[in-house]
Amino acid sequence: LDLFCIPKHYAADLERVYIPHGLILDRTERLAREIMKEMGGHHIVALC
Secondary structure, eight states, X not given: OTTSOOOHHHHTTOSOOOOOHXXXXXXXXXXXXXXXXXXXXXXXXXXX
């Protein structure tokens, strides 16, 4: 929970935060598109 911005009035009631798989995929795709836009026509190689 330390990695999330959680309102203090909820902090005592939360133990974990679930992030849907689809949201992760959407954000990853958006990030990849933004990187490619910034790189222009250059080829890149990503290592995971």
